[in-house]
Amino acid sequence: MPKGNPKKPPGSKKSALPPKLLSSWGFVIFGACGVALAIVMPHLLKYLFPHPEPKPRVDNGATQQQQQQSSPKAVCAEDGPPEHEMCLAWHKAGYCRAQRRGVSFPSAQQVQEQCARTCGLCPNTKGRNPPKPREDRCSRDNTTAAVPEGELNRLFERIKAEYPEYEPTFLSTSPYVLHLKNFISAEEAAAFQSTCKESFERSLAGDQLNPVRTSFQCWCNFGDCFANPLVHRVTRRINNLTNTPYDNGEDLQVVRYEPGQFYRVHHDQNTAVWAPQGPRVLTFFMYLNDVPSGGETAFPQIPSPSGKGHLIVQPRLGHAILWPSVFDERPMEADERTNHEAMPVHEGVKFGANMWIHQFSFKTPSERGCELTYVNTVGRQPQTREHEALVAGRVPTYEETVRAASQSKSLDPDTLARLDAKFKRGGRDQV
Template identity: 40%
Template sequence: MTKMLVLRAFVIVAIATAVAVYRGETNYLETKIMRPLTSILEPFVGGLVAPNDKRDTIDSKRDGDITKTEASETSQEPRKSRNIEVRFVNQWHAPTSLFWERSEDDWIQVAPSIVDEIGLGTFVGHRFMFTREGTRDQIGDEVEIVASQLVYTLPKNAKPRSEIDGPCTDRYPRRCASLAAHGECDENPGWMIVNCPSSCEACELLDPAKRCDPARLNISLEHIWSPGDLDKTFERIMRDFVHLKPRALSKPPDGPWLIVFDDFISDAESEALTRWGHTLGFERSTDSGVKNERGEQTKKVSQGRTSSNAWCRRDCEEDPLVDSVYARIEEVTQIPRDHYESFQLLKYDVGQYYHTHHDMSPRTRNDAAGPRILTFFLYVSDVQEGGETDFPRIDLRVAPRKGSAVLWPSVLDRDPWLQDPLTHHAALPVKKGVKYGANAWIHARNFVIPNKYACTGSVA
């Protein structure tokens, strides 16, 4: 029985591997096939798999002072199976994140925010670490799962590794040394400076004021627009892109510009964006918090939105179908692509929403990339009911329809450094079906270079 099960499993994996490689979806193979299959076979063939996806987080009041990590509360009856349910308890003075060591010094986040405690399915021998919420700044020591212990506690006196070892310390010593030796300090300077400053000999660049100085980055401080250019841009779009079927639902002097394109992206392009979202893996959307001393912007689970998202980077951006969408947006807006963030790929299931918010934060006006000035939102699926984009301050709603797009400004025509409060918007709950979309956010200044040096809050 066992041999037959294992044999069948290997046949399935062989077929799935061939299909995934042919499609270029190796990440999908790992997350959607290999991990579940390994979990099924675990009692028969052993081995380690990733922590279970299903996690129950218990939120309660924050308590405690800074302490050192230690494990506590051992079980009276150790489980015989290597598959084990454990609890991670946070007694530190602030919320934390939890990371799992996928391979040596390769840590992935499994819980973005632990206020009190979290239950997790894992395996004996797996290693975890607590970090400051939304960052990779480790607190205390790593913990290794043992069969005799079901609760692992971060006590009140735990100290961040950066406070113990000093600021210019590699977070992952073995991995950092290897990455630096392979040229990653030049290839991915932002991530490496923030996480591996010692190996990159870049201690002075830990200070974001030095690292992100526009003169050092060789980027202009000028806004892409002068006063009056916003209106000219939208007037040109309405005039020159009739083939995309633009409709101005709102325009000056009665309100801000709001253009819907009824025919903006093809079915193939829509399906490529959706496929990449699943390949990369949709994760619960987060909100941005404050920046720490290294310029990392903390991430916390959002209470205002319940969607999931993935970021279209590297292989996704190089997909010819995705590239063609970028090129079309660039042609329409006449703003170079180096002003764009990577596509944020979105998924809204039934009941999911994003409460009223604004895409431009006034505090970003002094950032190296400047503020967001335009949002180009792409609808890449039909929705049976609900899921409209709502603009409550101008009393307009845009229904999602596959292949369409909506464009609006986040700033004012008379002063493109200032937020236009009329373009606050919300994603209304999906009532029936699934909503897939993609956000293209466009900045006042070059975004790509500051983002490469971890000057936009994101350290990817």
């Protein structure tokens, strides 16, 4: 008798399976039934005992319940301490949701604790830039015009009165061009240049390579730049000075001119008025170094204060100029008198930085990937289906937009809270 398991004779059906084999088949069948039951059972139970929907997920991926548990009461409380000054930048950089790889500070937990309101972690607050249904993605909040009708001139007068430390001087009052000294420190100017060092590219004008602008530019739209504490501090200082929300400003644009480079006469209002962010209403331009020769900013349609020739501003480290792109009484319409140019640099290199401020939130549609539509490249009329949709429904028409911008100042709760706090501090800003 051979040893081992006897071979099953070919063709034999009822071949006597050895008891050991039988028990393994039984095991397999039993297991399969178990698996099937495990799959079907939850559905069956759900059908038999319907369960409430899971809590909606929000911005940072946590459920509202988790949010409320993790919300630090202090920051959420109405009379609580202010949030960390970096919160807006940290949120924009995505730090509310996840810790950035390779960066130990700030941790996601630290951000969530110190920026609970901005991160949308407090009960009954939406946080900055909350998710929107797809069809509303690119709509505009009509009630937050940065510069309503009749507010532009007042804004310039207020800055002159409130900020003597910058030695504000009107280089022109019709239209306004305001000159400030010591607006940024040498350390801050150096931070702009160093964060941008590897990120300069040939400048664009109206979204295109253009022979009218031969300089280099760096969009400060990456976390290492806009979440750099010195860069953010300057950004917030501009927001406070102009009384406009963080989200209405484009990311800063650092510019660099080598000898011979320039930006010929142009106007900064380049945005279709029906785009979600509305027109650029203000330009805040900072000089980041002294230029040995050339590199002035010139306004060919504005007389110089001395009455001789037109207005020319010398680039000096720390100085800044602010001018409007629209009319006081028609704050959606470009005021061509603020055409300007960057004259060629003759000696040395010129560094500067632009902050363009829009009538409505720029960062929101920008972060949502909406069409931002420049008039120079897409024309003044809507040309694509998406443009038409913006005009037709999701974004107000030109007339509605103008009407909304003309309404008396009505600000969003965050801006109101900020103004309120500023008033309580005696009108001074912290940064």
